[in-house]
Amino acid sequence: MDIRVGFEIAYAAAQPTPMVIMLNIHPSRQADIIGTETVVAAPDVSIRFYHDSFGNVCGRLVAPAGGVTLKGRARVRDTGLPDETMPDAQQIPVEQLPNELMLYLMPSRYCETDKLTDIAWSLFAKTKPGWDRVAAITEFVHRHVTFGYEHAHHMKSAHDVYEQKTGVCRDFAHLAVALCRCMGIPARYCTGYMGDIGIPPDPSPMDFSGWFQVWLSGRWFTFDARHNVPRIGRILMATGRDAADVALSTSFGRMELKKFEVVSDEVVKAG
Structure with a gap:
């Protein structure tokens, strides 16, 4: 299967404004790109690409006065x-985890494990460690939280989501990530493309999505608390402790979003 992905995002700016963008496909999927991935700015300003501490591809640019597309x-x-399932995947004891995974057990900006630890243990202490426990957490979040774009707020944390019981895809992921960490399971936030492939079309699709991954049996597995079913056609863009680490764009000055369009469609081959 081939998938066509892309975006057009426009910002207005009153003066030249430095930016960091995270809009490239993740290096783990580079071998799957057919031809060349392009990420450009208009007007034609230079973008300098680098890898951040999580291995994501980032770009630096200065948006000119007037803005940038x-x-x-x-x-x-x-x-x-669809997303891989492995019901016998095992939870690794914390004391046996590689050092580089320890940050995925720690609290982060949007995942306050200190506020949720007692809640997590009261809900999931009796679940079987490993895949079953993560599945139980995912199912709980899926049922506990009501989805709606009107519930989006950039400052909403995992604890807020637990209490308010509403949110968008990033909020589902944040709460699931925090609960997994509380139970000693390394968990990280993911962002990327996810079109309506293999499912009925969504009347209001948003082809950038947030989900999460957990470390079981020595590798990362994908879970999605919003949809709670294996999906086809995820294309990873970035991973981090939470959404603060994988912002699509960060501006060092005032900017206004003017346009936001995303495409993620299966390429239907002739014949």
Whole structure:
């Protein structure tokens, strides 16, 4: 299966404004890109790319006075298979985890494990460690939180989501990540493309999505608390402790979003 992805995002700016963007496909999917991925700015300003401490591809630029439009496109080869499931995947004891995974057990800006530890243990202490425990957490968040774009707020934390019981995809992921960490399971936030492939079309799609991954049996597995079903066609862009680490754009000055369009569609081959 081939998937066509891309975006057009426009910002207005009163004066030249430095920016960091995180709009490229993740290096783990580079081998799946057919041809060349392009990420450009208009007017034609230089973008200097680098890798952050999590291994994500970032770009630095200075948006000119008046603003900037960022455009990207790529064609990606995908297996066409849904997210992998492995019900016998094991939870690794904390004392046996590699050092580099310890930060995925720690509290972070949007995932306050200190506020949720007692709640997590009261809910999940009797679940079987490993895949079953993560599945129980995912199911709980899926049922506990009501989705709605009107509930989005950039300052909402995992504890806020638990109490308010509303949110968007990032909020579902934050609460699930925090609960997993409380139970000693390394968990990280993911962002990327996810179109309506293999499901009925959503009347109001948002093809950038947030989900999460957990470390079981020595590797990362994907879970999605908002949809709570294996999905086809996820294309990872970035991972981090939470959404603060994987912002699509960060501006060092005042900017106003003017346009936001995303594409993530299966390429239908002739014949």
